[in-house]
Amino acid sequence: MIYSVTLNPSIDYVIELPELELGAVNRLTHGVKLPGGKGINVSRILQTLGLPTTAWGFLGGFTGTFIQDRLDAIDMPCDFTKTAGDTRINVKLKAASETELNASGPTIDAAEIAAFKNKLDKLEAGDVVVMSGSLPKGLPNTFYRDLIPVIHAHKADFVIDTTGQALLDTLPDHPLVVKPNHHELAALFGDPEYTSTDAIIKAGRRLLGLGAQHVLISMAGAGALMIDQDHAWHGTVPKQPAVNSVGAGDSMLAGFTGTFAQTHDTLESFKVGIACGSATAFSEDLATADKIAEVKQTISITEV
Ligand SMILES: Nc1ncnc2c1ncn2[C@@H]1O[C@H](COP(=O)(O)OP(=O)(O)OP(=O)(O)O)[C@@H](O)[C@H]1O
Numbered sequence: 001m002i003y004s005v006t007l008n009p010s011i012d013y014v015i016e017l018p019e020l021e022l023g024a025v026n027r028l029t030h031g032v033k034l035p036g037g038k039g040i041n042v043s044r045i046l047q048t049l050g051l052p053t054t055a056w057g058f059l060g061g062f063t064g065t066f067i068q069d070r071l072d073a074i075d076m077p078c079d080f081t082k083t084a085g086d087t088r089i090n091v092k093l094k095a096a097s098e099t100e101l102n103a104s105g106p107t108i109d110a111a112e113i114a115a116f117k118n119k120l121d122k123l124e125a126g127d128v129v130v131m132s133g134s135l136p137k138g139l140p141n142t143f144y145r146d147l148i149p150v151i152h153a154h155k156a157d158f159v160i161d162t163t164g165q166a167l168l169d170t171l172p173d174h175p176l177v178v179k180p181n182h183h184e185l186a187a188l189f190g191d192p193e194y195t196s197t198d199a200i201i202k203a204g205r206r207l208l209g210l211g212a213q214h215v216l217i218s219m220a221g222a223g224a225l226m227i228d229q230d231h232a233w234h235g236t237v238p239k240q241p242a243v244n245s246v247g248a249g250d251s252m253l254a255g256f257t258g259t260f261a262q263t264h265d266t267l268e269s270f271k272v273g274i275a276c277g278s279a280t281a282f283s284e285d286l287a288t289a290d291k292i293a294e295v296k297q298t299i300s301i302t303e304v
């Protein structure tokens, strides 16, 4: 089972207009409300792939009810902890360029935190916990890290989608996979933007040396790299107009983690990860199974 943890879910209100004029009344040409938050996106893709998943996190208020209803409608297994505050609404504005307005979310109180932590008792050996997204108010910055000993005590693996020092701090605990994009990787080691694949691979190997089990480096339209103890591979992505960047990284992480948990086949997991990421980039919402299968056919992987 793969459990996703979304401590700060959101309704993603995706709106479109030809051009945004600040200080004026703007009329939308299109608007859609989606259940969002990085972990929820991970679980949605896992479910699309037919892989077992359960979504954990906090939901509250009318916005929380909306998300729960939308997930129930697709038969997503969920076990959210109820919060007194309203789950946030994030605005994803598509005009000449994409702008995201992410709210801070409700404050979580001590009783709600304790109720959430009790869920971890359900973990079994071989499960994976994917923790991603921002922390709502009320939770300490160490919240994700503090869950790791509990996850390990159940002989389960973990993934934390984070960046910077928070990412480095998790490495000694051997995350199943880390997924920086190439800009985040450069920033991590205080380097300027990398200009060669070799330099990116070298930096990726440093993350392996520090404890990551797999390093997945996404490079948007330039494809992705996968590095493990024995190999480094580059995967191409197909050329199609990208219509959506929201959730592409989550989709990639879901594709890799879910496939690896089932098969322990790094190469196949890498391929599925790229297919899920790119299929979402080419779709208005998260990728469908058909789109993932179509995109997967076009990916080629080479050892580098
Ligand atoms: N323009 C694109 N064309 C094809 N595939 C893309 C494009 N943008 C993203 N992808 C796919 O999605 C994956 C993740 O994208 P990206 O490198 O932007 O990660 P990220 O920065 O974590 O994304 P996010 O915007 O979700 O935070 C890429 O490796 C690729 O497979």
Ligand SMILES: O=P(O)(O)OC[C@@]1(O)O[C@H](CO)[C@@H](O)[C@@H]1O
Binding pocket: 008, 010, 012, 035, 036, 037, 038, 041, 090, 100, 102, 132, 133, 134, 135, 246, 247, 248, 249, 250
């Ligand atoms: O504010 P956070 O928690 O960092 O990110 C939240 C978010 O932007 O991430 C997802 C895409 O990755 C969206 O569904 C959601 O709105």
